[in-house]
Structure formats: C-alpha cells, structure tokens
Amino acid sequence: MSDTLLKVRDLKIGATVYPPGEKPRDIEIVHGVSFDLAPGKVLGLIGESGAGKSTIGLASMAYGRGGVKITGGEVWVNGRDILKSKLGDIRRLRGGEVTYVSQSAAASFNPAKKIMDQVVEAAVEQKKFSRKEAEARARALFAKLGLPDPDNIGDRYPHQVSGGQLQRCMTALALCPEPDLVVFDEPTTALDVTTQIDVLMAIKEAIRDTGVAALYITHDLAVVAQVSDDIMVLKMGNTVEYGPVDQIINNPQEEYTQALVSVRSIEHEEKSPTEEPVLSVRNITARYKGTQFDVLHNVNVDLYPGQTLAVVGESGSGKSTLARVITGLLPPREGEIEFAGRVLSPDLKGRTREDLRELQMIYQMADVAMNPRQTVGTIIGRPLEFYFGLRGAEKRKRIIELLDEIELGEKFIDRYPAELSGGQKQRVCIARALAAKPKMIICDEVTSALDPLVADGILQLLLELQKIEDVAYLFITHDLATVRAISDNIAVMYQGKVQRYGGKSQVLSPPFDDYTDLLLNSVPEMRLGWLEEVIANRKMESAGN
Amino acid sequence: MSPIVKLLAQRIALSLLLLLLISAVIFAGTIVLPGDVAQSILGQSATPEALANLRAELGVNDPPVERYFSWLFGAIQGDLGTALTSGQDIAEALSNRFWNTLFLAFWAAVVAVPLAIFLGLLAVRYKDRWPDKLISAVTLASISIPEFLIGYVLMYFIAVKLRWFPSVAMINDSMSLLDKLSAIALPVAVLTLVVLAHMMRMTRAAILNVMQSAYIETAELKGLNAFQVIFRHAFPNAIAPIVNVVMLNLAYLVVGVVVIEVVFVYPGMGQYLVDHVSKRDVPVVQACGLIFAAVYIGLNMIADIVAILSNPRLRHPK
Numbered sequence: 059m060s061d062t063l064l065k066v067r068d069l070k071i072g073a074t075v076y077p078p079g080e081k082p083r084d085i086e087i088v089h090g091v092s093f094d095l096a097p098g099k100v101l102g103l104i105g106e107s108g109a110g111k112s113t114i115g116l117a118s119m120a121y122g123r124g125g126v127k128i129t130g131g132e133v134w135v136n137g138r139d140i141l142k143s144k145l146g147d148i149r150r151l152r153g154g155e156v157t158y159v160s161q162s163a164a165a166s167f168n169p170a171k172k173i174m175d176q177v178v179e180a181a182v183e184q185k186k187f188s189r190k191e192a193e194a195r196a197r198a199l200f201a202k203l204g205l206p207d208p209d210n211i212g213d214r215y216p217h218q219v220s221g222g223q224l225q226r227c228m229t230a231l232a233l234c235p236e237p238d239l240v241v242f243d244e245p246t247t248a249l250d251v252t253t254q255i256d257v258l259m260a261i262k263e264a265i266r267d268t269g270v271a272a273l274y275i276t277h278d279l280a281v282v283a284q285v286s287d288d289i290m291v292l293k294m295g296n297t298v299e300y301g302p303v304d305q306i307i308n309n310p311q312e313e314y315t316q317a318l319v320s321v322r323s324i325e326h327e328e329k330s331p332t333e334e335p336v337l338s339v340r341n342i343t344a345r346y347k348g349t350q351f352d353v354l355h356n357v358n359v360d361l362y363p364g365q366t367l368a369v370v371g372e373s374g375s376g377k378s379t380l381a382r383v384i385t386g387l388l389p390p391r392e393g394e395i396e397f398a399g400r401v402l403s404p405d406l407k408g409r410t411r412e413d414l415r416e417l418q419m420i421y422q423m424a425d426v427a428m429n430p431r432q433t434v435g436t437i438i439g440r441p442l443e444f445y446f447g448l449r450g451a452e453k454r455k456r457i458i459e460l461l462d463e464i465e466l467g468e469k470f471i472d473r474y475p476a477e478l479s480g481g482q483k484q485r486v487c488i489a490r491a492l493a494a495k496p497k498m499i500i501c502d503e504v505t506s507a508l509d510p511l512v513a514d515g516i517l518q519l520l521l522e523l524q525k526i527e528d529v530a531y532l533f534i535t536h537d538l539a540t541v542r543a544i545s546d547n548i549a550v551m552y553q554g555k556v557q558r559y560g561g562k563s564q565v566l567s568p569p570f571d572d573y574t575d576l577l578l579n580s581v582p583e584m585r586l587g588w589l590e591e592v593i594a595n596r597k598m599e600s601a602g603n
Numbered sequence: 604m605s606p607i608v609k610l611l612a613q614r615i616a617l618s619l620l621l622l623l624l625i626s627a628v629i630f631a632g633t634i635v636l637p638g639d640v641a642q643s644i645l646g647q648s649a650t651p652e653a654l655a656n657l658r659a660e661l662g663v664n665d666p667p668v669e670r671y672f673s674w675l676f677g678a679i680q681g682d683l684g685t686a687l688t689s690g691q692d693i694a695e696a697l698s699n700r701f702w703n704t705l706f707l708a709f710w711a712a713v714v715a716v717p718l719a720i721f722l723g724l725l726a727v728r729y730k731d732r733w734p735d736k737l738i739s740a741v742t743l744a745s746i747s748i749p750e751f752l753i754g755y756v757l758m759y760f761i762a763v764k765l766r767w768f769p770s771v772a773m774i775n776d777s778m779s780l781l782d783k784l785s786a787i788a789l790p791v792a793v794l795t796l797v798v799l800a801h802m803m804r805m806t807r808a809a810i811l812n813v814m815q816s817a818y819i820e821t822a823e824l825k826g827l828n829a830f831q832v833i834f835r836h837a838f839p840n841a842i843a844p845i846v847n848v849v850m851l852n853l854a855y856l857v858v859g860v861v862v863i864e865v866v867f868v869y870p871g872m873g874q875y876l877v878d879h880v881s882k883r884d885v886p887v888v889q890a891c892g893l894i895f896a897a898v899y900i901g902l903n904m905i906a907d908i909v910a911i912l913s914n915p916r917l918r919h920p921k
Binding site: 121123149150152153157158166167168170179183 | 816817820821822824825827913915916
C-alpha cells in the first residue's frame with residue numbers, strides 16, 4: 059500500500075443549471091481542489107452550503123449527485139485513478155474500498171428493509187465477507203457504536219429506532235465492509251446537541267479502533283476540530299486554507315477562516331424586566347387531539363416589551379407546541395394566554411384582526427413560507443393592505459422602507475423568492491412580519507437552516523430591528539449559542555416542562571440542574587480535546603433522540 | 604387490537620357496504636330501464652290479457668322494495684333467480700360462463716402483469732434512452748387503438764393469413780388445456796395489448812418517484828448495479844401504487860372483456876350479458892351486474908390490503 063490512500067489533484071466539478079426563463083448552461087462548482095489523505099487519517103472538509111464539500115466527498119467515490127459531473131483532475135484511490143476506471147471497477151470501489159455516511163440516516167435507510175439486510179449488503183455484495191461473517195461484524199460494530207441490544211437491533215426496521223441510533227447504524231453500514239476510507243457527510247448535523255456528542259464520540263472511537271481513514275464533511279468547525287487531523291476550508295469551490303487542525307483552529311491565516319473561527323461574536327446586554335409583560339403564558343397544559351398524554355405541563359413564562367425570551371430545548375421538548383398554543387393553532391386544555399393586557403381567545407377563530415396583527419411569526423423554512431409565484435413586493439405588501447389598507451404609491455413607499463430596514467433595498471421589490479439566497483429569503487420573511495407593526499414576533503428556529511455567517515447576520519438584523527421598532531421576540535431554538543447571543547430571558551424546556559427560567563445571566567450561571575448542565579456542555583467548543591472532556595464529566599445520559 | 608387488523612377489518616367492512624349500495628343501484632337502474640319483458644317474450648301481436656297474465660306470473664307487478672329484498676337474499680344464498688326468457692336457472696347458466704371469463708382474464712393477466720412490470724423496470728433502467736421511448740411509444744399506440752380493431756387486425760394477419768391460431772375462440776370442457784390455450788391465444792394477445800400500457804407506465808412512474816429517494820443513492824454508493832438497485836431497493840417501495848393499477852386492470856380484464864368476447868365469439872359472461880340485454884331479461888342483467896361489481900370491489904379491496912401490508916410502518920409498529 060502506498061502512503062497516500064486518497065490523492066486528489068486539481069479536481070474540477072461541473073453541473074448543468076436550469077435558470078427559470080433561460081437556456082440551461084454549464085457551470086463549474088469546484089475549481090481545482092487538491093489534497094492528500096494517508097491511511098488512518100481524518101481530513102475535515104469545512105465550508106458553508108455551496109462550498110462544494112459534499113460534491114468533493116462524493117467525487118472520491120466517482121459519484122456525481124443529480125446532474126453533477128466531474129470535469130477534470132485526478133482522484134487516486136489506492137494507487138488507481140478512479141476517474142479513468144471502468145464502471146465495473148468503480149462499483150467494486152464503492153461499498154468496498156470507500157463507503158459513505160449521509161447527513162440523514164432516516165432518509166438513507168430503505169424503509170422497506172430490515173436494518174441488518176442493509177448494513178451487510180455492501181460487504182456481501184462486494185464479496186468481502188460471507189453473509190454470516192458480515193452479520194457477526196455488524197453486531198460487533200453495533201456494540202462498539204453503543205447501540206442498545208446490539209444482537210437484535212438489526213432485525214428492526216429503520217422506523218423502529220430513533221434518529222441518533224439510526225445515524226450510528228449508518229456508521230456501522232459504512233464500516234461493515236472494512237473499507238479503507240469512509241466519507242462522513244454532515245453525520246451529526248440533523249441531531250440534537252446532546253445526541254450529537256454521543257454519535258460524534260462513537261464515530262471518533264470507531265475511526266480510531268478500525269484504523270480507517272475518513273473525509274469528514276461539515277459546516278461546523280467546532281465539530282470537525284474534535285475528529286480531524288487536517289482541515290481544509292472551502293469557499294465557493296475553492297480551497298481557502300488547508301493545514302493541520304491545530305493551525306486552522308488556533309492560528310488561522312486567512313480572513314475567511316478567522317471569520318469562521320470567531321463566529322457568534324454578537325454581544326448583547328441583558329435587559330431587566332420592565333413594566334408589564336406583553337405576553338404572559340399562564341399555567342398552560344396542552345395535548346394534541348386524539349392523543350392520551352400532555353405535551354406541555356403547566357408552562358408559565360413572561361415576555362417583556364422590546365425584549366427577547368429564548369425558549370430552548372431538544373426536539374420533542376414541547377417548544378414548538380408552545381408556539382402553536384400562543385398562536386391559537388392548538389387550544390390548550392388548561393391555562394390562558396394574556397397578550398398586551400387582554401386575554402386571548404384560546405382558538406384562532408376567536409381572535410380579532412388586531413390580535414393577529416400584533417402577534418406575527420417567522421418560520422425556520424423561509425422558502426416554503428413564501429408563495430414562489432409572488433414577488434418580494436407582493437409578499438411584503440400583503441400585510442400592509444390587509445391590516446392598514448395601504449394602496450398604490452403609499453404602499454410602495456412603505457415596502458421600500460421595509461426593504462431598506464432589512465438591508466436589501468428597492469432593487470429587490472420585483473424579484474421572486476427563487477432568485478434569493480437563503481439569508482435573503484429569511485430577511486424578506488422578517489420584513490413581512492414587521493410590516494404588520496407587531497408588538498411581538500415568534501421566531502421558530504429562524505436561523506437553523508442557515509450557514510453560521512449568514513445566521514449571524516440575521517441575528518444582528520433582528521437585534522437592530524428590536525431597537526428601532528421596540529418589538530418583543532419569542533425565540534424558539536435548540537441552539538444555545540444563538541440563545542447566548544440575543545436573549546434577555548431564557549426558558550429551558552425538557553419533556554414539556556419549563557426546567558429552568560429566568561434572566562440570561564442567571565440561567566446560564568451555575569449551579570445548574572443536570573439537564574441544563576448537559577445541554578450547555580453539549581454545545582461543541584472550538585478547542586481540541588473538548589469532546590473527551592465532556593464525555594468524561596457528564597452527569598446525565600442524553601435522551602438519545 | 605393491533606392497528607393493522609383494525610385497518611384491514613375497516614377495509615373489508617367498507618367493501619361489503621359498498622357492494623350492498625351497488626346492489627341497490629343495479630336493482631333500481633334495471634327497474635327504470637324502458638322496455639317490457641312480457642312484450643319481448645310474446646312478440647308484438649300478443650293480446651293485452653296475455654301480457655297481463657305473463658307479467659303477473661313473472662312477478663313484475665310486485666312492489667320494487669319487496670322484490671329488491673327477495674332478490675338480495677336470494678343472491679346472498681347463491682340463487683340469482685331464473686332467466687325470464689329461457690326459464691333457465693341463472694346461477695347455473697352463469698357459473699360455466701363465469702369460469703370461462705375468469706379463464707380468459709387469468710391467462711391475459713399471467714401474460715400482461717409480469718410483462719408490464721418487466722417493461723416498466725426496463726424503461727426505468729434505460730430512462731430517456733431509446734428502449735424507454737420505444738416501450739412508451741408502442742404501449743401508448745396499443746392503448747389508443749380501439750380493442751375491437753386490434754382484434755380484427757390480429758385475426759386477419761395471424762389467424763387468416765398465417766393460420767397460427769384459430770380466429771374464433773370457442774372452448775368447451777372436452778378440450779385439453781393446450782387446445783384451450785391455443786384457442787384463446789388471440790383474445791389474450793388483444794387484452795394484453797389493451798392493459799399493458801397503463802400498468803407499465805404506472806410501474807415506471809412509481810419506481811422513478813422512488814428513485815429520487817436518498818436510500819437509492821445509498822444503494823448506488825454500495826456499488827450495486829442498476830438492476831439490483833431498482834429491483835431490491837426501489838421496487839419494494841413502489842409496490843402499493845403498482846398493485847393498485849394492476850388490480851384496476853385485472854378488474855377491467857374480467858368486466859371489460861364484453862367487446863372481446865363478442866369479437867372472438869368466446870362463451871363468457873360478456874356475451875351472455877349482451878344477449879340478454881337485447882332480450883330485456885332483467886334478472887340476468889342484474890345478476891351479471893352484481894357479479895361484475897363484486898369482482899371490481901373485491902380486486903380493489905385486495906389492492907388496498909396489499910398496500911397496507913406492504914407498508915413496514917403498519918406491519919411492524921414501534
């Protein structure tokens with residue numbers, strides 16, 4: 059075996075794009091990237107969406123997703139240039155020498171087949187092991203990856219295990235054929251923070267114990283710092299910086315890398331409770347129709363005018379349900395919502411237009427929250443018409459004011475959502491909410507789908523707007539870094555209850571309850587050795603979602 | 604009760620209820636049809652007294668609701684009444700013809716269903732290349748031409764010119780299976796051409812839909828070849844829509860063969876039905892209608908049940 063397992067030289071990747079109303083054209087998405095990976099080493103590929111990191115990862119298996127084509131360069135695996143190999147040889151490479159772990163194991167497992175059948179398939183198909191040997195290997199891997207009941211979990215179907223467990227099964231699937239290289243494509247991004255560190259640790263140990271090499275693709279520098287030997291920072295298909303992990307984290311040379319390392323630089327002074335709260339959630343207990351158990355138990359929180367209350371918790375903690383109760387989509391079983399000095403009707407149908415105007419909402423997925431056939435001007439203009447009856451020049455003037463506030467400007471007024479980037483779409487959604495001149499906006503995971511630098515811009519904008527418009531935010535998120543950045547008050551939710559509630563400094567200072575401690579410690583930190591430290595100091599197991 | 608048993612019980616109960624409603628519709632429909640059975644038995648020259656006597660004898664003067672229920676209870680016990688024109692027991696006369704129709708439909712299905720699914724898989728494998736386009740073009744052409752025309756064209760070339768198979772599909776109990784198959788070869792070919800396109804296109808669409816899934820990419824990255832990916836990973840997830848369209852077509856094979864049976868003079872239910880419609884023999888029309896409805900509902904119920912059973916989330920709850 060040569061001392062380089064994977065050698066990539068001047069890799070160029072192109073795709074055909076189909077812009078609306080124009081002729082299809084070819085674009086280049088990766089512009090000549092080169093790197094080396096020695097056996098047993100881990101290279102982290104990091105960058106924002108569109109940086110080409112997944113595309114490069116899949117190119118190491120000679121695979122192009124959708125219309126993506128590898129247009130130039132060389133990819134050497136075990137001394138062969140796989141871009142020049144025949145299809146049959148490439149098939150032996152895939153699933154045998156190089157395997158793949160995707161971001162969403164839930165989507166990447168075939169729902170119609172048992173986990174075991176899928177985990178051993180590549181190993182058996184590539185004639186690396188007999189079915190029996192492969193199953194024994196799989197069970198050993200299940201145990202190594204910390205899955206419950208490793209002898210029998212393979213008999214289950216994918217929907218019968220949790221997301222975190224499935225992600226570990228996917229890792230077992232990739233390791234089962236004893237590959238030389240595993241491509242991990244954002245393997246922990248879709249998981250809760252507390253689950254993420256378990257899976258991360260399992261992956262790290264599996265890499266160490268099996269001596270396999272890995273390409274670890276992620277947008278989260280703090281995560282990649284825990285598992286990699288080298289890091290390559292990518293931007294728009296170009297290499298920005300490439301070097302040992304220590305250098306990238308502690309001594310970044312390029313401006314872009316420095317920005318990634320120091321992201322979340324927002325400083326926000328905590329405001330103390332003023333006069334009367336704008337929103338009071340009183341003893342709310344709620345359950346979904348047709349179910350037998352409560353998803354919210356006796357929830358009490360207050361939100362003060364012009365301030366931000368962050369509701370933080372993992373998936374299933376009830377934070378989104380709380381938003382549904384406040385907006386009237388889910389009438390509670392007990393308790394009431396007091397808003398701007400009056401008690402709101404529990405049901406959406408009973409609310410006045412004024413109630414609706416003063417309580418606006420911004421969603422996680424900006425692109426599905428807008429009508430793709432309407433222009434930005436129409437989208438923002440709609441609440442102006444509906445609540446204030448603005449028409450013609452008056453309406454246009456106000457739309458332009460709002461576009462200026464969200465730092466987009468008049469030129470965006472005739473654009474369609476498809477022509478905007480993710481961050482710009484979310485800005486339009488913010489403008490639409492502001493157009494109603496609300497007293498309060500519910501922000502439901504508004505930055506979760508965005509890249510860190512873009513998310514940072516959105517948070518800064520929200521804070522700016524809060525100063526100008528004196529609007530209150532109920533900020534629902536699972537991301538504690540976001541919470542630190544913008545909140546005045548924090549409610550930590552766990553299994554439908556408010557576990558911890560108070561001012562930011564108070565909630566985020568010790569002594570902690572075990573759950574808050576777990577949650578706070580699970581947020582990846584950008585220093586080497588953090589992962590081992592956290593695992594060693596844990597007081598409580600994660601929920602294992 | 605496990606959710607799957609409950610779902611299946613619901614499906615079956617709904618099907619039975621639907622069949623009951625259909626029976627009422629069939630009965631009501633045949634009552635409002637114009638025409639007088641007594642007139643068609645006795646001819647234009649019959650005296651009014653003779654007509655009245657015959658009507659009383661046939662029981663057509665009784666209140667409709669009473670007649671419906673006595674007919675319904677009879678039908679449940681397998682007694683479909685007697686044909687007004689010939690005095691034959693309908694159940695007896697039909698049973699032979701029903702089996703003949705099923706025989707024809709069965710062999711048409713044996714040829715058409717695997718062929719349609721195979722062609723669908725082939726079209727997916729060679730998507731947008733010439734095999735896909737050729738399969739689409741041929742099957743679309745065959746579904747667009749009226750079936751009786753295909754029937755006569757095949758009859759002319761294969762039976763008359765080439766003399767491979769007989770042009771008339773007469774079968775009887777004394778024939779061997781091979782002779783019977785040779786006799787029905789042409790109607791089977793026509794029926795296959797008629798139902799092929801629908802099933803093949805649905806198979807293609809259902810599998811292509813599944814091919815967009817992330818787990819197909821996983822399978823490709825395991826180094827499986829295209830047929831393994833399609834057959835092992837895509838097909839099991841496309842079963843429900845495919846079974847649905849297959850069942851609709853099977854129902855068509857049983858119910859819709861009327862024209863084909865007439866063209867090929869095949870002794871099936873379709874021909875029997877057409878004969879008796881022209882004679883205004885209401886009990887026979889009702890009986891045929893009821894049987895056709897039962898076949899249709901039954902096959903669709905099977906499709907629903909297969910769809911439920913093919914869903915692993917229902918078979919293996921958490």
